[in-house]
Every structure is written in C-alpha cells, then in structure tokens.
Amino acid sequence: MSKISTLNEKPLHEALKRWYAQTGDIFEVSVDGFVIDIVRGDLLVEIQTRNFSAIKRKLEKLLIDHSVRLVYPIPRKKWIIKLADDGNSPVSRRKSPKHGSFEHIFEELIRLPELLKDPNFSIELLLIEEEEVRRYDGVRGWRRRGWVTDERRLLRVVDKLILNSPTDMQAFIPTTLTEPFSVNDLARATDNSRRMAQKMVYCLRIMGCVAPVGKRANAILYARRTTE
Known part of the structure; x- marks a missing residue:
C-alpha cells in the first residue's frame, strides 16, 4: 500500500480514506487532469463528504473512460461539540436528536440521479457515527446563532x-407498499418526511425505477418499473 497523503484534508475525509484503504491501493493519483482519492486496480474511488454538486462535473468527465465509485458517509448518530473562544477547549458536547439512514442519500442524489444509469458508476454508502465540531463566528454563523461547523470527526x-445500478434502488421501495402509490404513501411506508419522499420519487423516476400511472384526487400515483 502506498503512503496515504492527507495534505489539506478535513479530518472526516482523511479518516474515511484510511478506513477504506486496502493493500495495493494508490492514493492521490492524477487521472485525466483530476486528482483521485484512491485508485484500486481499474476502479477510481472518490470520497465525498460535501454536497454532490461540487463533484458532478468531475464524475461526468471521469466516467467517459473509467469505472468510478463515489463513497458517501451518512451520520447515523452525531455528537455536537462547541469550542470556547480560544478555538481549542470544548465547552459542551451533546448528542444530536437526528438519526440518519441510507434513505438520506436522496438528499444529495437529486443532484445527479442520472449517473447511476451509467454502468461505470457506483455509490457506496457508509452509515457512520461522528462528532461535529462547531466554533462561534458571528458573521458566518448567523443562521445558527453564530455557530459554524469547523470540522467533522469519524468515530466509527x-x-x-x-448501489451499482437503478435495480439496486428498488430496495428503497418497501415490498409492503401497495401499487399504485403516492408520495404520501411512500413517506408513510418508509417513515420519512413528505419532502424526503418527494426527492426519492424524483430520483427513482429519473432512474426508471417508477413511473406515473394516474392520479388520486390531485396526487400523482406511481408504480414500479422493471429495471435492467
């Protein structure tokens, strides 16, 4: 295994790269003008801890000639640490009431749902436990009463x-969900918000996993489609 470069990397990205690494991997390799996190044989691995918009163009270019896997962490549990004014001493640590699940991939997948139809593309989701470190910045953090996220740390x-193809996305539709179904039906069946269910349906439509088949009052109804 070649040495893992961590220059200018955020702690979460660095920790995930170390966790993901296998013997024989090569790190920080230039491919087609882009720096790749991990090269594993013919597979290019990119670890993305931010939104997918930042990496969409890079993926589209690389997929023309390469197999690419996007690794994305979803916080199953999160502890929030607030730092004192010195930027080092923690003043509080609390557990966030929010719990992530694999379905939360749709929060980002709406930015590039068509890519999973490319046979060269795959996504690996990692459910993680993490710490989110925040510090006070009255200018940048006005949306959070002055607190901004400084870094994220992997716990485990x-x-x-x-997810290798649209066929794999069918698993997000509960087998107990009766067809045809609405966005509200999907939200109840998956125990998610309507907003999340809307994003799920949008992505699943783009991928060819579901199709509109009618209406119930003003609600569009959907049915599963066979994907290849």
Missing part, C-alpha cells in the same frame, strides 16, 4: 451499502 463506521 456502523454499516455500508453499495
């Missing part, structure tokens, strides 16, 4: 899921 990886 608790589960993973690989």
Whole structure:
C-alpha cells in the first residue's frame, strides 16, 4: 500500500480514506487532469463528504473512460461539540436528536440521479457515527446563532451499502407498499418526511425505477418499473 497523503484534508475525509484503504491501493493519483482519492486496480474511488454538486462535473468527465465509485458517509448518530473562544477547549458536547439512514442519500442524489444509469458508476454508502465540531463566528454563523461547523470527526463506521445500478434502488421501495402509490404513501411506508419522499420519487423516476400511472384526487400515483 502506498503512503496515504492527507495534505489539506478535513479530518472526516482523511479518516474515511484510511478506513477504506486496502493493500495495493494508490492514493492521490492524477487521472485525466483530476486528482483521485484512491485508485484500486481499474476502479477510481472518490470520497465525498460535501454536497454532490461540487463533484458532478468531475464524475461526468471521469466516467467517459473509467469505472468510478463515489463513497458517501451518512451520520447515523452525531455528537455536537462547541469550542470556547480560544478555538481549542470544548465547552459542551451533546448528542444530536437526528438519526440518519441510507434513505438520506436522496438528499444529495437529486443532484445527479442520472449517473447511476451509467454502468461505470457506483455509490457506496457508509452509515457512520461522528462528532461535529462547531466554533462561534458571528458573521458566518448567523443562521445558527453564530455557530459554524469547523470540522467533522469519524468515530466509527456502523454499516455500508453499495448501489451499482437503478435495480439496486428498488430496495428503497418497501415490498409492503401497495401499487399504485403516492408520495404520501411512500413517506408513510418508509417513515420519512413528505419532502424526503418527494426527492426519492424524483430520483427513482429519473432512474426508471417508477413511473406515473394516474392520479388520486390531485396526487400523482406511481408504480414500479422493471429495471435492467
């Protein structure tokens, strides 16, 4: 295994790269004008801890000639640490009431849902436990009463899921969900918000996993489609 470069990397990205690494991997390799996190044989691995818009163009270019896997962490549990004015001493640590799940990939997948139709593309989801470190910045942090996220720290990886094609996305539609179904039906069946269910349906439509088949009052109804 070649040495893992961590220059200018955020702690979460660095920790995930170390966790993901295998013997024989090569790190920080230039491919087609882009620096790749990990090269594993013919597979290019990119670890993305921010939104997908920042990496969409890079993926589209690389997929023309390469197999690419996007690794994305979803916080199953999170502890929030607030730092004192010195920027080093923690003044509080509390557990966030929010719990992530694999379905939260749709929060980002709406930015590039068509890519999973490319046979060269796959996504690996990592359910993690993390710490989010915040510090006070009255200018940048006005949306959070002055607090901004300084860094994220990996505590552990608790589960993973690989999505290779639209067929794999069918698993997000509960087998108990009766067809045809509405966005509200999907939200109830998956125990998610309507907003999340809307994003799920949008992505699943783009991927060809579901199709509109009618209406119930003003609600569009959908049915599963067979994907290849």
